Amino acid sequence: MSxxxxxxxxxxxxxxxxxxxxxxxxxxxxxxxxxxxxxLSHQLQRCIENPNRYLLLVNWQTLEDHQVGFRESSEYQEWRSLLHHFYDPFPVVEHYQGLYAGAVE
Incomplete structure (x- = not known):
């Protein structure tokens, strides 16, 4: 694991x-x-100000796990058929790697 x-x-x-x-x-x-x-994990959060907007956060071990392993799989076709018809406009997906993190104890 990276x-x-x-x-x-x-x-x-x-x-x-x-x-x-x-x-x-x-x-x-x-x-x-x-x-x-x-x-690794995911969250779906609903926007307070705009209840038709959601934020999807998915943690993957590697970029390839998402872009190749998931997006090129037969499971992705099922994901697409369940969800993609709900979006307008179609979402832009971006990928990030952490630099700093903090938490209140």
């Missing part, structure tokens, strides 16, 4: 009046990524 995991970040703008359906579909879809090689 010492510096990769954070996938996607801002998901869901079509109006589709949030409840999206959340139900995501509950099912998240089981797909949990089982993928290189998956």
């Amino acid at each position: 010492e510096n995991p990769v954070l996938e970040v996607a801002i998901l703008d869901v079509k109006p009046d589709q949030s409840e359906s999206f959340e139900l579909a995501f509950a099912k879809a998240q089981t797909i990524i949990i089982g993928m090689p290189g998956y």
Whole structure:
């Protein structure tokens, strides 16, 4: 495992009046990524100011685990069919590596 995991970040703008359906579909879809090689953890957060906007954060061991291992898999096709029709516009996905972290004890 790499010492510096990769954070996938996607801002998901869901079509109006589709949030409840999206959340139900995501509950099912998240089981797909949990089982993928290189998956470490994920969070889906809903925006307070804009309830049709979500922030998806997925931690992967490597960039290749996401871009190749997941995106080129048959499981990704199921993920796509469950979720992609909810987005408008289609999200931009970016990847980050940590530099600093802190926490309140």
